[in-house]
Amino acid sequence: MQRIYMDANATTPLLPEVFEAMRPFYLEHYGNASSIHQQGQQARAAVDRARESVAGLLHCRPAEIVFTSGGTESDNLALFGVLSPGDHLITTSIEHHAVLHAAQSLQSRGVEVTILPVTPSGIVEPATLLAALKPNTRLVSIMYANNETGVIQPIDALAGIAHAGGALFHTDAVQAAGKLPLDVSPHGFLKDVDLLTISGHKIHAPKGMGALYVRRSVQLSPIFHGGSHERQRRAGTENVPGIVGLGKAAAMASEWLKTDAPAKLAALRDRLEQTILAQVEETGVNSAGAARVANTTNIYFDHVEAEALLIALDLKGLSVSGGSACQSGASEPSHVLTAMGLSANRARASLRFSLSKLTTEAEVDEALKLIPEAVAHLRRLSPVQASRTVTVPA
Incomplete structure (x- = not known):
């Protein structure tokens, strides 16, 4: 059949080209990217190249990319890394549970949470967000493309409203990456997005690999504690093969979107x-x-x-x-x-x-x-x- x-x-599915890019880092180039010897430096160079590829997909600086274990961790890092008791979070009723359940946990820790409704078409209306803003609104988190319906939100307008109200803006772009152009550069249409989530296995990269874009002006508290990896934003030895795979898939997605x-x-x-x-x-x-x-x-x-x-x-x-x-x-x-x-x-x-x-x-x-x-x-x-x-x- x-x-x-x-x-x-x-x-x-993992693309053959992605697998071939990863394979040497399982077998021959197995060094720890934090080691200073030759094997370690080979791994570090591969991580740096992959970071540049992912940054190219998002039109941001490589230093603004934090590698994670996937979309769930990236969403959690964006929310828990920014919010403190007394802050106000705005999100929506159609978010992935990586955001909704994180919001519930934050609420139990003293963060005020507002859940916005959507239209019958699944759209978050900008006026609804504007009405929900408060003086203590610290973060707005609204997904770019919905995982169940595919509906695209007016993220540029929503992020602009959040910024005008003094809040940071996060978007879960797991279902948008590789399907829509993403440009968070100062002159890009997502210029007001401060944090953005992607996941490898949605763009033909391996499972267990993701990234969070963090605008360099955003102060992010880590949710993992250990080494100083990822510029002290995400502790843990780098998953070099996974990072290489995500980088290759990001580069292929960038080219695919141009056709x-x-x-x-x-x-x-x-x-x-x-x-x-x-x-x-x-x-x-x-x-x-x-x-x-x-x-x-x-x-x-x-x-x-x-x-x-x-x-x-x-x-x-x-x-x-x-x-x-x-x-x-x-x-x-x-x-x-x-x-x-x-x-x-x-x-x-x-x-x-x-x-x-x-x-x-x-x-x-x-x-x-x-x-x-x-x-x-x-x-x-x-x-x-x-x-x-x-x-x-x-």
Whole structure:
């Protein structure tokens, strides 16, 4: 059976070029990057080159990149590294739990927390943020692209409002990196972003590797204590192979974004989306009409449990997701979709399809054969829905 992978927002496959860049640092160049001997200096040089590549993706200084173990650590470092009891944090109802659960913990430690609502399309309106600012607002944390719907937030406007109110601005850009241009330079469209999170395994780098951009004017307290690594911002011996892999993937992503490949990926996503809606009754796109990253669509299939549909498609060789992989197995409907106003039933009937730069037209064609058949089969199993019809292509 040919397997088709459409769950890139959960993780992406490691690219062969990335693996080959990493391989020598597992076998031949195994030195500790903090050692002063030759093996150590070889490792340090590789870390420095990777830091330059990641900085190139974000258009920042290499010294402003802090390597971490991934998106969760970067988000936690951004929040815990800036906030103190008595400070005010503003975030949103659709954030990844790496931010929401960190906010809950900070609240228990004396940080005031405001959770902003979103529109039915999943957008944070700038006026809502403006109204929530207080004199003690220290940090605003709003994700750039949502991991479940792909919706892109007006980060430039939101960050500008935060700065005008005297607050720092953090964005979880885990789902934006490698899909959207990111420019935090003084003249870039993200010039008011002070902290920015990326994760390696979302851009074809290894799992367990990430980075946090920290504008050089931001004072960041470490959450790990030990050595003076990462300019005393993140203690711990550097994961040299992982850092090299992230650097290679960042360099490849920078080049990919300069081509017409993002537009071609969006066209594949649109064909998948539009054909499903044309062939399967009582379906719709969550966040339809909102700006979204090129690879993501979140579709509801009324009268079908998404979990059952996910399993049915998996048995046919198609891997998709019911939402965030970090919430897999949770009995509650997606907090993102319910925050947008979807009923619990519709949220539980929604599937996320997230393509990658490796997705082919042939894979989309095959998926479009499997999805209507699986939906029709599941709806036929319910006597109440016996009259529901699905147009299955010949």
